[in-house]
Amino acid sequence: MVDVILGLQWGDEGKGKIVDYFAPKYDIVARFQGGPNAGHTLYVDGKKTVLHQIPSGIFHQHTINIIGNGVVLDPVTFKRECDIVSSFGIDVRKNLYISERTNIIVPTHRALDKASEMQKGESKIGSTLKGIGPAYMDKTGRNAVRAGDLLDKSFTTQYIKLRLKHQKLLDNFHFIEDISAWEEEFFEAIDFLRSFNIVNGEYFINNKISEGKKVLAEGAQGSMLDIDFGTFPFVTSSNTISAGVCTGLGVSPKQINEVLGVTKAYCTRVGGGPFPTELENETGEELRKTGNEFGATTGRPRRCGWIDLVALKYACMINGVTQVVMTKADVLDKFENLDVCTAYIINGKETDQVPFQMTRVQLNPVYKSFKGWNTDTSIVKEAASLPKDMSVYIDFINKYIGAPVKYVSNGPGREQIVAL
Ligand code: GDP
Ligand code: IMO
Ligand code: MG
Secondary structure (H helix, E strand, O other), rough: HHHHHEEOOOOOOHHHHHHHHHHOOOEEEEEEOOOOOOOEEEEEOOOEEEEOOOOOOOOOOOOEEEEEEEEEOOOHHHHHHHHHHHHOOOOOHHHHHHOOOOOOHHHHHHHHHHHHHHHHHHHHOOOOOOOOOHHHHHOOOOOOOHHHHHHHHOOOOHHHHHHHHHHHHHHOOOOOOOHHHHHOOOOOHHHHOOOOEEEEEHHHHHHHHHHHOOEEOOOOOOOOOOOOOOOOOOOOOOOOHHHHHHHHHHOOHHHHHEEEEEEEEEEOOOOOOOOEOEEEEHHHHHHHHOOOOOOOOOOOEEEEEEHHHHHHHHHHHHHHHHHHHHHOHHHOOOOOOOEEEEEEEEEEEOOOOOOOOOOOOOOEEEEEEEOOOOOOOOOOOOOOOOOOOHEEEEEEEHHHHOOOOEEEEEOOOOOOOOEE
16 A cells, blocks of 8 residues: 655645654655655754655654655765764664666766756756756666666666767767766765665565555655646656656555645745746745745745645646645744635636646736734644634635645644644
């Protein structure tokens, strides 16, 4: 049986915290897509840590963590992350497995990401520059090296072949940066990675499922960044939605049970691309300040705005969301009024559907206003103590999106979550 936790917006919904909270109920936590573009923030013993590629179940002694075949893994950031996790007294090798089908990010992928973004100029995606796009291109282009290849003596030859191909592309981009230092670091990290359990991920997980073990699939990015269903081309390069769990871990759709979708009580986006409810004013600034909205991976200020129910309902539909977790509700504690987007006006016509593209049309959000709750909710421990005005806000959202908000997260801490 596999449950899923994934983001319903443009990423950074607080997935890491939620996975860490639910992890003790599961035997396995598995990442099924994405790579070091992700930044999942956890508080362990009150100390903040950010995970990029290691699943967010790593701090629980009895939970096995697996990096699935759908992930693109950067050995260099992986090594750095392992050092940080080890400093918490965790034996990373004991409970961490890597699928042999996981694709490896090489230094030239990062260089190509940078070169491609530079060439795009004004229309750049705002990529995290971690090499994600180029690495997935080598997967679908059938050129990639994979974790299982590290154990084969042909690895260096495979790597050199790939590097030569990349060099030609970099020459076309007139990319002249010297990446030899990156390469040195890369080979050190490859040796480190070889010392981990590199396994046949699909047999590993399916055997555990047959034994009755419970698996939690952890998503990265968010549904609106999905390569197929997001705000293309301003998206990431993987399927971030629940369907990605099957291809990213090798489990059958029949195994998928609960799909927990995580949304902020408002909305943010980092990087370029359409964001219908963005507030480029004092209110947006207030959300950024109160919510401490700065990227966990790149430190960039996040764009902020009101919750977008058109996009949220769409995300619930394509994911088959069974339960919603609403995070950062406490950030709205001091706002007098809260707006909620219920429709878009596109080229003069009102719609409640996400269109094919949002960049070449005139799009205006339609809002419904709610009274703020003006209460400190960060100290609340049970549903009965949540303010009435928050219940009104949540009830409206439940009805609109057709999925129930079952948990409200009211602070970054592990214990700050209220079951409704
Ligand atoms: P992820 O990528 O979805 O795991 O989210 P990030 O870690 O990138 O960003 C979420 C940020 O919000 C982090 O700084 C978390 O510590 C913080 N956070 C998570 N849940 C809450 C919450 O309920 N309230 C507040 N105030 N902060 C939260
Ligand atoms: P988590 O898992 C927020 C955004 C980037 C950029 C676009 C493409 O922490 O929610 P990429 O590096 O994938 O080529 O960038 O996607 N992006 C994220 N935004 N949270 C993330 O991950 C993101 N990962 C990528 O900012 O706009
Ligand atoms: Mg994040």
